[in-house]
Amino acid sequence: MSIIREPIIVRPHDSLLHAIKIMTMEYVPKLVVADENEVPLGSLSQKDVLNFIYKMGERDLDNVYVSEVMRKDIITVNNSIEPLEASQIMIEKKAPLLVVTTDSGKLLGMIIKSDLAQYYASLVKGIHKVNEYMSKNPISVNKNSTLDEAIKILLDKNVGRLIVEDEGKILGTITTTDLLYLAPVLKIKDIKIKVKEVMTPTIVVMDENEDLSYAAKLMANRKVKGIPIVSANGEVKGIVTTTDIVKALADEKVRKYLLELKLYTSTF
Template sequence: MYGRKYCAGNMSYTKNVITLHPDSSIHDALLLMNNNDIKRIVIISDGNPVGIVTERDIGKFLQNDKTSRMLNQIHLDEIMSRNLFTISKDQDEILVQCAIRMDAFQISSIVVVDEEKLEGIVTKSDLVNNFSKLFTGLYKVKDYMNTNIITCRKSDSLLFALNMLNRNKISRLVVTDNDGKPVGIISYDTFLRNSPYFRSGAENTREYLLPKTSARGLFVNDVVGNELLTIGYNDDLAKAAKLMSEYKISGIPVVNENGDLEGVVTATDIVRAYHEVKIHAVIQRNDPHFA
């Protein structure tokens, strides 16, 4: 986790953000992500946020980089995103404003600043957690789930799954059996958490992290467990948000009464709903007959 939460009214964002510097390495970032169970790290210089690095940034870079450098030789200023979205800590309705911007710009976090100095961070996880507490009974999962599902099978190679993530610019794939029934989810997080890189403690080579050639002998079934969390399409969207918060996940397969895959609901969908709750509230204030 990042650190303690700062509460603004009934809503909170994360303070005490874990950070690194531009000259820190991919090795440094991965160890911090793994040890603190986080997916992104804010990069600072002289106390000012200058970029951000995510698991997906690292995975995509390592797949495309053709050099043979070790992970502790690749600096974060080479891969970090400099297109940093920030918001003042004094902004009214800060989480609502963050939801609006995340939805509009398709981003997963916004850095909170106090006169350009790092103050905290708002992530999709923060919005999902707040949505689960504040907006029960407003929407059903089917109102916001994504039915355009990209899947892979348990029998597919890890290399195929990783290429699918990169090619489609997505963070997760729903894993199905040969009958199309959902049996798991695979993401960048799956690759990084199951990598022998973290278990060896001594290797800094990317082959241990996201193997390219040896992965041809490994299959999705080798890293995806047998237990899968699902949700029904008629369930409360706030229930989906609560499950995401409790299990620290960012997507849940949606099934019908027969267990067939109908879609997937993600943190991105919850953020969109968070944004639209505010829109509906404004309309209702101006038009009491609006439903």
Template sequence: MDTIRDIMVKTVIVVDPSDSLLYVKDQMIKHGISRIVITGEDARPLGIITEKDLVKFLLTEDTDRGIDEIPVGEAMSKSLITIISDTAIPEVARIMLDRDISSLIVVDKKEKLRGIATKTDLCLYYGSKCIGIHQIHEFMTADPVMVEPSKSIFFVASIMTEHNISRVIVGDGGLMGIVTLSDVAMVGPALKPRKLVSERRYVFLKDFLMPSRNIMLLTARDVMTSNPISVHRDADLADGARLMIRHGISGLPVINSSNQIVGILTKSDAARAVASLGNGR
């Protein structure tokens, strides 16, 4: 029986509760990750913060503090769900789906941090172990949320928070791009505009600097990834899982034979496929 020990990440990036949200955001970008564990001095996990937590907090926090002034301890999720390393992989997937979370912290008998399991790990597992079992249309999310390219980044962030999703497809009659939580988190300071404008600071966006007075004009077009990779609804789900892993992305627009957008395939969908497997696999 395959267990989470076989696929979990054993080297976990951690921060202190007093570290700033700016530091956390920079660590996420530096290491190419979407969540960070917060630990105490005894190596026991105290909380976790994801890109989704970061964006949601910045949208609702109503003071004039910049993200360099807000400790991560204020924004982290403290209700941790932990597992032990011999938990079966399909069971891990079911726990994530039942709890509507994208990661589980792995601890030892003393509750000390030993690793982290994410939907990325489940996606990698499905792509390598489950070739030829399912087609994409069996597990894709139909009728994906779409926005027009002219919609403001604040509107896009609000839509993601409202629908509890991590990406939206950008289009105006066709597929133009995709905006993810990573894109929004990268311009996290822009979600605290009063502080930026008052201090006349600059925002680093897609390899160029934008004056703070212009941040209210940011649109989906400005931050989206253009011409995203798409997959056909009848393709092997394992192929879609491997595509996400290979390109370091968490969602693929799904098209039909007429090149119409009919859904989106995400790592959550791959996790649902893993959860459907027998425990003996």
């Protein structure tokens, strides 16, 4: 399967509000910023948007240019890149996405963590357990915390989701995707909306001894980027995310597994 997806493009002179609408309508967490000649200039993620809104004061989103918010430190790769190499680059460079270009520098596509997680889910089985790669001390927020408090935690801890809890019980998660829908009102610092009013109720949890491939499949099927891990009595044990799947894909054990799989199937 291909790990390269069609790029969703915005221009540097587009408004931030326009970019937010594309992210929410197309349900994509990251955009490529390119000029009229399809030369990539930067990237824009949900976290970049939230970080800017949190610091921007009272400016209207339709008066902010994408060029003010985008990241310029993009990593470009060619379309012959292998999934394991892509995962290695993403982990080593802490890259939110890889921009795929032609030899002449024109935009061809992009690779995000969800694409690599889906690749792992489709080919790898029985190599890793969830507990080998999950984050064991997930960051949580109380259901009665305000959105302002939740955003501050997300940005300070540089994470894409928080577990919403009440007296040790998981109620749901709040993610950058959830918050993006509220972008126009997030600049109001004294807004009294509580986390419990906008969180996504948790309908998928997982045991730490499950196959990591199963976690990757669930993420792909449910279109989520993280799954809380709980014990049999409901205690929170951790969280597994697409970032964790990408780390697992870069493991040497996966390289050997895929090589053996290729050799075995090519004999038939």
